[in-house]
Every structure is written in structure tokens, then in C-alpha cells.
Amino acid sequence: MEASLSLPFRSVQPRLHQAPATSFVTCGLRNSTRRPLWRSDVLSTEAIQAVQSLKLAKSTPRLSHVLSTTLARLLKSDLLNTFAELKRQNEVDLALKVFEYVCKEEWYQTDLALRCEMIQLLGKNKMVTLAEVVFSGLLKEGIEGDTRAYAEMIGAYLTADMIEKAMQTYEKMKAAGRSPNEFTLMILIRNLEKAGERELVEFVKRDCVEYLDSPKKFLEEVERKYPKRRSVELV
Template sequence: MEASLSLPFRSVRPRLHRAPATTSFVTCGLRNSTRRPLWRSDVLSTEAIRAVQSLKLAKSTPRLNHVLSTTLARLLKSDLLNTFAELKRQNEVDLALKVFEYVCKEEWYGTDFALRCDVIQLLGKNKMVALAEVVFSGLLKEGVELDARAYAEMIGAYLSADMIENAMQTYEKMKAAGCTPNEFTLMILIRNLEKAGEKDLVEFVKRDCVEYLDSPKKFLEEVERKYPKRRSFDLV
């Protein structure tokens, strides 16, 4: 059964999340234009580990909803969010989404921008584009001004499903909204459009590199060095 999301959209004061163009080259850290939240830790607590194990054991059983409510209710905020992060890391999509829904209903939850971007990334990785659109549009409904990462994750979700027209439309909306494309956004567009044989669109995006990046030549050389055309590029 296909996963679904039920999110309580909230009206919040618009927040600016724009990342200026930089001169750094393509690295694994380019995705994280949104600052890493303080609650994230590379070391899981015992409580978070037990929560992940309990949820995985109860997966696909009638006990899952009971385990979700009883297990998550005992967790501190940091452990709850780290439980989501670990399930995402293990690509436990259904469980991660259930934890995300639980988080959204907590009284302390406002709009965790980085968390929403993580969810879009997870959904895009698994080609669950319709749900990624729900989360993305939810940010807009809540009055959040999106940053480059949010747009890039949605663009990436479309590209993972070979929805090139949708990806380019989102890219144009990004620019129209005054959000400057960063290197990660431009990189995933160039590499995936090249893989799809969209030469004209590749040249279009490369021209944008000249407009939006301080060192476009070095950036394009670095992209070509890291991801030569003969190799396939894994989006997420």
C-alpha cells in the first residue's frame, strides 16, 4: 500500500531562507545549504536506538500504531527527531513518515525547515513524487519563504522520476521567487539533464552558472572532473 501523509499545515510568519552564491566546489556538503539543526547528533541515545528497533520489529504488524504511540510518547524532543533521522538513514520510508507525522502534531513543533527538506529528500530518493509535492506545497501554505535546498530537493525528486518538465518548471519558479540557485541545484540539473540527453537544457543551465556563480568555469570543470559523462550520476 502506498504511503500517505496527513500534515497539519500552520500559518506562520514568513522566514527568509536564502543562501548566497558561493565559490566552493561540488562536495557532499553542498546539499546542506540549510544549517544543520542543533538536535542532530552522530551518536544515537539508547532511547532512540530502542525506538528504532521497536518500530522496525512492529512494522507490518497490527501492533504498529500502538508501538508508535507508546514508544514515541516517551522520547525527548532530540531523541524523537533523531529517531526520524535514523529511520531516514536506513531508508525505512513508511516508518520515517509516521514519525514525521507524529512530530508535526507535537505542541512544540512549529515548522522545522530542515526536517521538511529531509522528508522531501527521502521521498524523492524513493520516487514518491506526489508525497514530496505535498510536503513542498505545505511549506508554501505555511508562509515559509523557501531556500535553495528546498527547491533543489523538489527538483531532485522530479529528476529521480524522469519528470524533466516539472523539474525545470520548479527551477524557474525558484528564480522567479528571488531564490538564487546554488551549486548543488545547478549540479543536479546539469548531470541529470546530461544523462537524459537534454543538451539544450544543459546549455541553458550552464549559462545560468555564469549569472549566479562567482567562479562558473571552475565549478563546471569540477563537476566534469567528479562526474564525467561516461559515468551515471546518482541523484540522492
């Protein structure tokens, strides 16, 4: 059973967001060691203690009390670092509760990077329904998802072997004017090949011609890193 998710969506004026730079990954859909841009290099004592307290109270009746009392004492930076550390440890239920708490804070404004991190964690744990709620929250808060947000949602579907939903989201991304980047194309090619969807693989590889500056170089890199998969020649 997936945990419930209740977020206070706020109506705000749309803002433009630049998609972050991407790179090849060596395992899974993304390198899990990549540090969020808003996370500090070193956790404060307060953040470390918060993580420990939440983990000790997990699955106990004390959790709600610990959440309200522990998180209320944290500065904004420590609160975000607590979320990031729980995500790093794959404490998905606790990270989700901290995420919900952050969204209720007075200082909170829609944080695209934070939502992408949450979608990634939920997708990794095949909690697709909750990932969809977080993704749709961007629209409810007046923010159009950027390329990374769509890519994380595509990755969530692929992790759950929901090929049709992944391709629908890919088409929605393009229709919204968000050009697929190398990371998006990489996870699609790798996972579609793994699923034996050869026609879809060829379709995505042909999209490389339209959306990448150096499509042949990109596909050569895919072939070099993953030699067991046969490349489709560009036409």
C-alpha cells in the same frame, strides 16, 4: 501505492532562512551520509530502542500502538534523532510516520531543514506526490521554501525522470528570488545530460554565468569529476 500523508499545517509569520552551504556529491543526487544539523553524533538508548521497536512492528497491526506509545516517551531531541536514523536506514514509511508525529507536537514550529530531509527521502524513493505535499506544506505554514527546499524538490522530479516538472520548479525557484547554488546546478546538469537533454544542459550551464561567482571554475570541476560528460563552453 504511495502512503497517505496528513499534516496539521499551522499559520505562522514568515521567517527568513539562510540556505546551508553546499558541496559536490560523488554519487546519486546527494551524499546520503551527510548528518542533519539537528541530529546528535550519538543516538541515545531511547532513540535506538524506538527505532528497533518501530522496525519490529512494521507491517503489523501493532504499529499504530507502538507509534503512539513509543514516540510519546521520547524527548524532542530523541524524536528527531529517531526520524534521522530511520531516514539513514531508508525506512521511508516509518520515517514518514515519525515526521507526521513530529508535526503534530505542541512544540513544533515549521522546521525547514526537517522538511527538506523528508522531501529528499521521498524523492529518493520516487514518492513524488508525497514530496510535493511536504514541499507545499511550507507555503501553507507561511514559510517560503529556500534554495535547498527547491533543490530537493527538483531532485525528486529528476529521480522520477520528470524533466518538465524539474525545470518548472527550477524556474519557480528563480522567480521566487532564490538563486540556484552549485548543488542545484550540479544535479540539473548531471541528470539532464544523462537524459540526453542537450539544449536544457546548455541553458543551465549558461545560468552559471549569472548565478555563480566562478562559473568557469565550477564547470571545470564538473568536467573533472565527470569526464564522460562534455562541457558546453560559456558564452
